[in-house]
Amino acid sequence: MKGLTSRAAAIILLIAGCALANAQPLPIAGRDYMLLDPPRPAAPGGPIEVIEFFYYGCPVCYEAQPHIARWQASAASDVSFLRIPSASSESQESFALTYYALEASGHLERLHWTVYENHHFDDQRLLDERNLLDWLERNGIDAAAFRKLRDSAEVRARVAKGRAAFGAYGVRAVPTFVVDGRFLTSARLAGGVKEMMDVVSYLVARARQERR
Numbered sequence: 001m002k003g004l005t006s007r008a009a010a011i012i013l014l015i016a017g018c019a020l021a022n023a024q025p026l027p028i029a030g031r032d033y034m035l036l037d038p039p040r041p042a043a044p045g046g047p048i049e050v051i052e053f054f055y056y057g058c059p060v061c062y063e064a065q066p067h068i069a070r071w072q073a074s075a076a077s078d079v080s081f082l083r084i085p086s087a088s089s090e091s092q093e094s095f096a097l098t099y100y101a102l103e104a105s106g107h108l109e110r111l112h113w114t115v116y117e118n119h120h121f122d123d124q125r126l127l128d129e130r131n132l133l134d135w136l137e138r139n140g141i142d143a144a145a146f147r148k149l150r151d152s153a154e155v156r157a158r159v160a161k162g163r164a165a166f167g168a169y170g171v172r173a174v175p176t177f178v179v180d181g182r183f184l185t186s187a188r189l190a191g192g193v194k195e196m197m198d199v200v201s202y203l204v205a206r207a208r209q210e211r212r
Contacts, residue, residue: 027199033185036169040181047080048207050200053166053176055086056095057127061175062116064193069113071197079204084162086174091127093159098132100158101150111139180207 029035042049052068054061072081087096098115102108118124118135126132133143149155165171169178176186177196183203190196 024198027185027190027202032190032195032199033183033203034189036178036182036184040168042080042181044211047078048180048204048211049080049082049178050075050180050204051165051169051178052081052083053086053169053171053174053178054083055092055174056099056115056119057091058086058174059120060187060193062120064175064187064196065113065116067193067197071200075204076208078208084165085159086166087159087163088166094127096159096162097150097155098126100155100162101146104149104155105141105146107139107141114139179203182207 027033054064075081083099085092085096085099087093095115099108099112102111102115115126119126124131124135126135133147136143136146169184171178171184173186173188175193175196176184177200178184179200180203183206185196185199185203187193187196190199
């Protein structure tokens with residue numbers, strides 16, 4: 001540290017030591033995330049695809065939403081974010097139909113968090129069709145038109161495609177994230193929802209670096 005006073009050098013060493021002490025250990029493959037085999041990477045030059053596999057009725061998915069929203073707000077422009085709802089049971093399929101109908105009708109971004117909040121926190125039981133239709137009307141949506149869209153061949157085809165994606169990526173639980181078609185992490189693997197999003201950020205950075 002030539003040219004520095006002893007006091008300045010001590011301060012620099014102290015700052016560096018604190019940074020090292022506070023540094024988080026890097027996620028470990030096989031523990032915090034899995035390598036997909038075979039991988040399904042996006043087209044070269046395309047965005048880094050991040051897929052959230054979720055279920056509106058899942059309390060851990062609900063808990064994860066603020067962390068996901070913060071991650072989304074800070075995501076770089078080379079990241080593409082996609083949600084895929086689970087549809088492996090009758091109740092899950094019902095919520096998946098609602099998700100894709102909200103998306104097709106242009107109301108998803110406005111009401112995505114509201115579905116979670118009203119179903120879990122306010123106990124409005126949105127799996128019940130009558131409760132769902134009343135909820136739609138309260139949120140300014142024509143319930144009859146929405147019901148028709150929800151039962152349409154277009155929406156049902158999207159549910160089937162989403163169900164196939166769960167199998168293709170080997171997703172067994174929610175919430176789970178797949179990054180760049182090559183890495184999979186979940187709240188269970190990472191040790192919590194905040195930790196899961198930290199791993200997602202790490203995997204996005206890794207995918208970006210490996211593409212260069």
